[in-house]
Amino acid sequence: MSSEPRPRRPGPILAAPVPPPPEAPLPPVRTRERRPFLLDFFPLESSDQTRLSRFFDRLKEGRVSTTRCPKDGLLHWPPRTACPQCHSEELEWVDLPEVGHVYAFSAVLGGAPLGMEDEVPFAVGLVDLDGAPLRLFGRIEGRPWTELQIGSAVRLESFDIGDGRYFYRFRATDP
Amino acid sequence: MNVRDVALVGGTTTKFGVRPSTWAELAQEVGARLFREMPELRAEDVDSLFLGAAEPERFAFQSHVAPLAAEQMGLRPHRIIQRTELACASGQSAIRSAYAAIAAGLSDVAVAVGVEKMNLPSMAEANTSMACVMDRAWDGPHGATAPPFFAMVAQRHQLEYGTTEDQFAAVSEKNHRFANSNPEAQFHEKTFSREKLLRLPIVAPPLRLGDCSSMTDGAAAVVLVAADRAKKYTDTPAWIRGTGQYSDFHNLAHAGSLTEWTGLKHAAREAFGRAGVGPEAIDFAEVHDCFTVSEIIEYEMFGWCPPGQGGAFVADGQADIGGKVVVNPRGGLLGCGHPLGATGIAQAVEVYRQFARKAPPARTVPDPEWALVHNLSGSANVHSVMIYQGGSAA
Numbered sequence: 273m274s275s276e277p278r279p280r281r282p283g284p285i286l287a288a289p290v291p292p293p294p295e296a297p298l299p300p301v302r303t304r305e306r307r308p309f310l311l312d313f314f315p316l317e318s319s320d321q322t323r324l325s326r327f328f329d330r331l332k333e334g335r336v337s338t339t340r341c342p343k344d345g346l347l348h349w350p351p352r353t354a355c356p357q358c359h360s361e362e363l364e365w366v367d368l369p370e371v372g373h374v375y376a377f378s379a380v381l382g383g384a385p386l387g388m389e390d391e392v393p394f395a396v397g398l399v400d401l402d403g404a405p406l407r408l409f410g411r412i413e414g415r416p417w418t419e420l421q422i423g424s425a426v427r428l429e430s431f432d433i434g435d436g437r438y439f440y441r442f443r444a445t446d447p
Numbered sequence: 448m449n450v451r452d453v454a455l456v457g458g459t460t461t462k463f464g465v466r467p468s469t470w471a472e473l474a475q476e477v478g479a480r481l482f483r484e485m486p487e488l489r490a491e492d493v494d495s496l497f498l499g500a501a502e503p504e505r506f507a508f509q510s511h512v513a514p515l516a517a518e519q520m521g522l523r524p525h526r527i528i529q530r531t532e533l534a535c536a537s538g539q540s541a542i543r544s545a546y547a548a549i550a551a552g553l554s555d556v557a558v559a560v561g562v563e564k565m566n567l568p569s570m571a572e573a574n575t576s577m578a579c580v581m582d583r584a585w586d587g588p589h590g591a592t593a594p595p596f597f598a599m600v601a602q603r604h605q606l607e608y609g610t611t612e613d614q615f616a617a618v619s620e621k622n623h624r625f626a627n628s629n630p631e632a633q634f635h636e637k638t639f640s641r642e643k644l645l646r647l648p649i650v651a652p653p654l655r656l657g658d659c660s661s662m663t664d665g666a667a668a669v670v671l672v673a674a675d676r677a678k679k680y681t682d683t684p685a686w687i688r689g690t691g692q693y694s695d696f697h698n699l700a701h702a703g704s705l706t707e708w709t710g711l712k713h714a715a716r717e718a719f720g721r722a723g724v725g726p727e728a729i730d731f732a733e734v735h736d737c738f739t740v741s742e743i744i745e746y747e748m749f750g751w752c753p754p755g756q757g758g759a760f761v762a763d764g765q766a767d768i769g770g771k772v773v774v775n776p777r778g779g780l781l782g783c784g785h786p787l788g789a790t791g792i793a794q795a796v797e798v799y800r801q802f803a804r805k806a807p808p809a810r811t812v813p814d815p816e817w818a819l820v821h822n823l824s825g826s827a828n829v830h831s832v833m834i835y836q837g838g839s840a841a
């Protein structure tokens with residue numbers, strides 16, 4: 273079938289890559305699951321479970337990062353272990369911009385998954401990051417959904433989910 | 448290699464709804480109905496079974512489901528037995544796989560069955576399972592399920608094209624009205640005027656309860672055969688003439704435009720190309736109205752109306768009997784409910800019934816020759832399309 277190839281996102285535009293990791297592997301982090309894995313949405317973040325543990329380590333430092341392919345410049349989301357374009361496994365880590373603007377949003381007013389029932393209502397949205405060719409999906413905190421607008425400014429932040437693990441989300445800021 | 452013609456020669460569904468039945472009991476029920484309604488079908492003739500089932504591991508705590516379904520239905524497949532999983536399109540995937548096997552000469556008589564049990568004592572547990580359809584590790588922790596995603600699609604369609612809540616409600620009113628003449632539909636007995644729909648509570652803004660298909664238990668089955676066997680089972684087969692599929696992305700970061708579904712255009716182009724017809728030839732369509740906005744975008748992507756005009760198209764009655772193309776005469780996912788693995792099969796059952804003139808008058812499509820079935824899955828990241836032609840058995 274004739275189909276034009278999906279347009280690839282352009283190359284890098286971000287801050288300089290962070291320094292390469294230390295030679296010694298990071299010690300495995302013990303995590304305590306609050307619920308069985310198959311009923312828990314947050315990923316297994318430790319280095320004995322994922323090769324992307326550096327992403328979660330950086331979250332603990334307050335940095336939301338991702339991988340980029342030095343070979344073809346493709347910026348990935350989510351972070352990867354192999355480039356989907358050239359299949360190189362030699363990837364570098366870069367920090368994401370902290371500011372973005374809402375492309376679309378909605379809210380969960382009911383029917384939330386396990387562990388999120390007490391958080392209802394909550395807003396979610398797709399956010400264009402300023403200065404990066406990425407549109408990330410995420411929870412939007414800091415303002416009720418009724419006060420959000422397309423174009424609202426948000427900040428990308430990491431947060432402690434309460435059991436030793438970290439994740440990322442958006443926080444609405446003043447326009 | 449010669450590709451053989453394949454006919455869909457019959458099928459049935461269970462009642463869809465909140466059923467006091469287990470997964471296995473739904474499979475038994477649809478098997479019993481199938482053999483009762485097709486007395487010429489003998490179990491030993493069925494050489495292959497394709498089972499569409501999206502999440503039995505989550506909803507029924509059961510893997511290895513294809514042989515379980517075969518046993519429930521009283522079948523001993525001896526050529527191909529397999530399960531197809533493509534979330535909301537698992538049922539159509541089973542039909543496509545059966546079609547491919549028969550066309551290639553690996554099967555002569557195949558059953559494609561879809562079974563889904565979704566209503567559990569804990570709805571939070573059921574919602575958790577639904578959220579696994581998305582990219583669980585990255586989108587899931589934010590609370591991504593289908594309603595907020597399609598709500599964003601609706602929001603963008605409103606922003607870009609001025610589509611109104613009343614136009615969303617027009618889709619729901621039409622499909623619920625068709626469901627009133629489908630006794631197997633989950634909402635068979637319920638009537639929904641546009642005014643009533645616009646008063647229902649908001650689930651995920653701007654979508655209201657009536658804009659969303661529901662969690663449904665149900666099963667459906669069809670029989671597909673090689674062309675030379677069709678006459679044994681029916682005088683009014685539905686011939687599979689074209690099929691296409693496209694997988695565009697998975698993580699929501701790669702959704703691109705929320706209102707232009709390029710994956711659907713690709714799948715449709717492939718299916719129309721194989722069938723040798725275009726969208727104007729289609730007399731009726733069973734499309735994936737998981738949400739009202741989905742059906743509106745589907746009119747546009749299939750080419751029944753220009754981009755952005757889907758809302759006006761449905762409000763003007765163009766998707767109704769007497770309009771340009773009859774869309775979802777079965778009652779759609781909105782009226783029938785959406786048991787993930789069974790939906791695509793039940794849509795094909797409707798195609799067979801319309802061609803066989805077995806649909807009740809209130810939803811009868813006048814003199815249909817060409818029909819289209821569409822399923823999206825997940826966040827509209829995958830699209831599956833099949834095109835059928837009515838006609839006599841060879």
Ligand SMILES: [Zn+2]
Nearest residue numbers: 341344355358
């Ligand atoms: Zn690369």
